[in-house]
Amino acid sequence: MSRTVYPKELKESIFKRLAPPNAEKVPALAKETNIPKPTLYKWRTKVLENNPTNNKKASKWTSSDKFQAVLETASLSEIETAKYCREKGIHVEELKSWIKQCQNANENKFEDPKKLKDNLKKEKKKAKELEKELREKEKALAETAALLVLRKKGPSDLGGPRGRLIEISDRKKAVELIDEAHANGCRLFKACEELEISIRTYQRWTKDGAVKEDQRPLIERPEPKNKLTESERQEIIEVSNSKEFADLPPFKIVPKLAEQGKYIASESTFYRVLDKEKMNTHRAKSKEPVKREAPTHIATAPNQVWTWDITWLNAMIKGSFFKLYLIVDMFSRMIVAYEVWETENAEYSSRLIRKASLAQGIAAKDKPLVLHSDNGSPMKAATFLATLEKLGVQSSFSRPRVSNDNPYSESLFKTMKYRPVYPNKGFKDLTEAREWVAEFVRWYNHQHLHSGIKLITPYQRHYGLDIEIMKKRNETYLKAKAEHPERWSGDVRDWTLPEYVTLNPMDTAEVEKYLKQQSS
Structure with missing residues (x-):
């Protein structure tokens, strides 16, 4: 061929x-x-x-x-x-x-092994000093943290005037929580004050080693006139378990009885009687509903709602990571504080929020700042929550196992890790990671045209420079349309910025109601 x-x-x-x-x-x-x-x-x-x-x-x-x-x-x-x-x-x-x-290819310098050894000793000594300082701070915050946990877990009905009836279940829970707080470094009388009972009451409850029940409910009292008789209660149980009504809930049983010209009791009484007899359990194939409200926060200006999270930055050594702690303002999208460390630690979280509060002057605000995060251990650590309490910052958390309740922080992390200059092979050491993050934050706050805020920088939005910018853009578009109206099929581009930002999507009516409650 x-x-x-x-x-x-x-x-x-x-x-x-x-x-x-x-x-x-x-x-x-x-x-x-x-x-x-x-x-x-x-x-x-x-x-x-x-x-x-x-x-x-x-x-x-x-x-x-x-x-x-x-x-x-x-x-x-x-x-x-x-x-x-x-x-x-x-x-x-x-x-x-x-x-x-x-x-910079020829600028790499190799340090003397002896010098490296000396530096290692210094770092170890410094680490020991930091650990000692951390232990002292944890000891100082132990009582505050224990009181904070006690306040969160404690029964809500223990306070009030002298002689108020307190159920045995609440007494046992209160004693258990007070003992737990005392074991964690809290003084006994302080723990009692947190639950609004006197230390004498606590001692009386725990006398002889067991929690005593209030004797007042045990005495015989006259029965209410509207109380069901035993025969009526038995009739409710028999009717509910009869062949005709065995598979029906009480809200269907009562109307069907009314059709037959018979009235035994109300629907709520049916439910109450069946609950007491443990006959009102969930029977449908579907899972028993558990209602969890989505966290709802609205920001109408900077420094009203912050969101924060921790992301991992890969190191050159496989399996090693650096931890980036980052706080972003929900309204302006500006990064207000950040730090890079080698571990996740509540002390670093406390340091970060104190740094951000000082930088933004949060202490001078009339309304408390809301700090939203997911449910990670550094976010819920007792020492960190105690720091928020001192600073007057209100904590907020995502719903369990809901990944999109902290969207602003997650979106920012994606922006960072999809940058063309992000080192995919990892950072050499902590210093290099901190330098790269510092440069990214500078770029993000001052140069990045954010699509969520009409293509202005977070810094301009945060400090009110956006008003003049948007005014200039709108004037430019109107002038262009006046010069060549044939090129425009409709109105010019809308450069109006949103008046508020929500953590999760909300209806306009809900937003107006929420803002009205906040202003009142």
Whole structure:
């Protein structure tokens, strides 16, 4: 079989048409030139081999490819560099980071082993001092934390005037919680004061080692006139368990009895009697409903609602991570505070919220700040909650096992980790991670045009610079429409910013009701 030989000029023209970025499709080219598809596919492979970087993502570029790109753009202007990046499918920021890497390639210094050993000793000594300081702080906050837990878990009906009747179940729970708080470092009389009982009452309850029941309910008292007789109670049970009504709930039994001209008791009485006899359990195939209200917060200005979370930043060592603690303002989307550590610790969380409160002047606010987070252990740690209590900050938590109740923090983390310059191979050490995060926060707050706030920066929104910006944009659009009305089919773009931001979606009526309650 004879082999077809194509002219050199023809092959060169075909190579140009197959070369990126405007490469033509092989089937269409084969139909036009009558050259077999296998031959064209073979030629395209050769073309791509000679242009290795034109069809690659930036993450797949080799070190030699990056170095070649640096050399090729060294003499180009900014506009020519931008054009080059678009043709190669990379970002300008990525190219700048490669240039910086080339510039710093020979600056790596290797420290003396003895010096490293001395530095390690110093770090260990410093770590011990920090651990000692942490233990002292935890001891100082132990009583406050114990009282905070006691306040949250304690029965709500123990206070009131002297002589108030307190059920045995509440007495036992109160004694158990007071003993727990006392064991955690809280003084006995302080724990009693938190539950609004005297220490003498506590001692009387626990005399002889057992919690005593109030004797007043045990005495005989005259029965109420409207009380059901025993025969009526028995009739309710018999009717409910009869063949006709065995599968019906009380709210259906009572109307059917009324159709028969018979009235025994109300629906609520049926429920109460069946509850007492333990005959009112959930019988449907569906799961017994448990209502959990979605956390609802509305921000109409900065520093009203903050959300915070912790995300993991991968290190170069596989399985190692750095922890980024970050607080974002829900209204303006501005990052108000952040820190990077190697572990998750309640002390770091407390430090972060104190730092953010001082920076934003939260203590001078009339209304308490709301700090929303998920249910992680650093967010619910006793020492952290005690710090919020001292600062006058109201804590708020997502519903259990609901991943989208903290959307603003999660969205910010995605923005960060999908940046072109995010180091996918991980950070070398804690210092490098902190420096990178600091640069990201500066970019995010001052340069990032946030789509959720009409393409202005979070800093502009946070400090009220958005009003003049939006006014200028609107004037520009109106002027453009006046000059060329034929190019506009409707109104100009709406640059109005929302007056409020909600944590979870809410109806307008609910928002108005909520805002009215807050203002009253």
